[in-house]
Amino acid sequence: MTKPVGSKSKATVWVVENGKMRSRSDHLTTEEPLEIRLLSPNRTIAVTMRTPGADFELAAGFLYSEGVISCKKDIQRMSYCVDESVDGEQRYNIVNVELKEGLSPDLQPLERHFFTNSACGVCGKTSIAALQMRGCSVISPGLTVTPDIIYSLPDQLRAAQGIFTATGGLHAAAVFDSRGQILNLREDVGRHNALDKLIGTALLADELPFNDHIVMVSGRSSFEILQKSAAAGVPIVCSVSAPSSLAVSVAQEFGITLIGFLRGERFNVYTKCERINIV
Structure with a gap:
């Protein structure tokens, strides 16, 4: 079963400019729910609003960053829903994940992910303790970069955002090597x-962890962003806007260099500034 491409949708908009109105065709970012189900035990573990596309990667990344799986081999199979009782179009909004035999993850921490979003209510101390309990390690201090490398990231991210160019309504996450490529x-x-x-x-x-890499996200850095980055072993996380207080706490706890307000030739470093090599 192949998922149809649906990352953007056409719409008619009315543009008001200089006291006049005109209609034109525009593209909107598609937003639909994705339900992630485990087949054994048979249980829905998350429902998230997302842009269709790379749904299996989304499910795998979610399971990994939440500690349900620890490697690719923990997933036996992924498929879209084949339940005949579900409307055919909506089956593409349900991903079934079959874990390898004998794997029994603790699913209780996932309760908050029913209709999850970037502002999920979580307790700071409890959340950091949960990451520690899962075995997320403090990231080694080896990688250092110059400010010029960090300055170069936003333009590269924007240039690679194909759907954003068409719609203006999408966030992005990108990974860069130690030279900023x-x-x-x-x-x-x-x-x-x-x-x-x-x-x-x-x-x-099989390209995890991101030990010597830089991750950049559009928008702000939230707890969710830093939680996932810690699980993936990212030493440097950048964003174009401000981090939350809990994001800073997670970065500090796990040895992540957290950079915010990355715009032009300026940025703020909130934690572990020693990775920025001022020549």
């Missing part, structure tokens, strides 16, 4: 979904 990018209506897609793509290609 973009390696991959994923887009979605949600920042955290874009990062899950990015991590899931790397997981399925």
